[in-house]
Amino acid sequence: MPETIGTAWMWAAFAIFVVAALVADIVLLERGGARRITLREAAWWSALWVVLSFAFAGLLWWYLDIEHGRSLANLKVTEFLTGYLVEKSLAVDNIFVFLMLFSYFAVPLKYQRRVLIYGIVGAIVLRAAMILGGAWLIARFHWVLYLFGAFLLATGIKMWVFADAKPDLERNPVLRWLRGHLRITPEFHQERFFIIRDGKWWATPLFVVMVMVGVTDVVFAVDSIPAIFAITLDPFIVLTSNVFAILGLRAMYFLLAGFAGRFHLLSYGLALILMFIGVKMLIADFYKIPVFVSLAVVVAILAASVALSMVLRPGLQGRGQSADAES
Template sequence: MESIAPLWLWVVFVVFVVAALFVDFVVLRKQGSHAVGVKEALNWSLIWVGLSFVFNALFWWAVKDSTGSTALANEKSLEFLTGYLIEKSLAVDNIFVFLVIFSYFAVPAEFQKRVLMIGILGAIVLRTVMILVGGWLISEFHWLLYVFGAFLVLTGVKMWWAAGKEASLADNPALRLLRRVLPVSKDFDGEKFFTVEHGKRIATPLFMVICLVGLTDVIFAVDSIPAIFAITQDTFIVLTSNVFAILGLRAMFFLLKAAADRFHLLNYGLALILVFIGSKMLLIDIFKIPVAVSLGVVFTILAITMLWSSRTSAKA
């Protein structure tokens, strides 16, 4: 698991993530339970995106300073940007599933922020482990790239066919398993995960939501993490681009929640992105598609799909 990033930049990254989470949790505690509006979500989205670009600029400077090569610094920062954009776009699919979960359990708007914050914390830990293990496996077994590539292509095809269909949790096996293992109360008890009912301590629906959000992120990480390995095998770039995309997930959720109907065709674009990234991975030893081309393709697909979605929703 090699990385071009110097050790001090790893330390800066860890300190930054811990500080960002601390500030977010402190702000959350001071604000208390409340429904997040579009303005607040937009402000936080801009902050997270801005911080990601600042970190990428620091990464560019660190590579240039340690190697003396501007061209290499440009290439590595472009890899970060491409990985970040891919993760951001694939996170949209997570968000649509989160919307279904919140709707199914009728989670009050004022509780959704806390659920997402805890989900983000769990996602960072789980994805870090998956990325480190995945990086080691790829460095030891190069042929796994072909397995990942084929998996992404098949996932993209499956996502295309499933796009536009109504998602449902009624027959979800994970939900059925959780209900068998955990007795659950019928009503929420504020933001508590457990409550006492008839003298017995049982889980609340909010705890079920937390579990499903965590399971959903693990499932989607299986798709998104191989997608970044198609762009770069540098563990630092894979990890940092992934984590920065996750940090802005909560704010992006509330933005897309307000505009879900306007981007109803976005899953078709995400399916095409997965097929493209999977194909890039399958061709890696035959023809290496430049990172700038990959970034352009991903950006173009997203732009066309969002524009198409806006126009068709406007006509409807």
């Protein structure tokens, strides 16, 4: 595997932290049973996850500065922050898709939390497996980086071209397969995924939504994992930046659900970021773009796309707009 700053105790400590964070998120946000998460709660939790991410970056810098010197500390923390911002921005796009799914199936807000927590746990497990597999592949076959770069460039171009296209869920093959092979109740049964009716098992619409969220996790993982490997090949930095970006996903969903339509240009910004990272990966053997330059480019694109979304405010269009309009 590629060289990593992660020692055995660092991997173990991070694993313990992730488990504790997930338990805290589930227990504290689940107080009171199925209910609507308030905007204030979502804002506080979202801010907390961001603060914890930057606190981790600070502790990592402090440790590396003592053990390995200032130069390596600066490099690795810059890699972490760049990866975190890229993954966080892709997570926002993921949220818009979740919003579209919940709107399409008319899932009450108070029942959305359980689906989201399963989605977050699944995303963490999936990314951990893909990161370890990707690190092994890159260590054995360096040319895989070119495939990743070409894939990201093509994905960015496709995202730009179809940024305003509304996905047609009725023609989604996974949804069509589920409807063709499962008995699905027309109504929700609180937060249950299955019920027994007339002696037979029936799936509820909430189970269908959970499967679709899982499929969405897979699709976004395929985009995000190559993107982070373009920034760093250190598995510890890759995993930690990914996980910190995902941990606050549930709170961020409830925070952004009412404002999704206001970020109508974010998809264009994400497309530019993916294209930039793809090019960066393709030319890596000829010219290495410094990590701090990559960080500056990502921040500039994200800031510009958000600012322009607020200023231009066109009519309802795009994925976020469509989902918001449906809800």
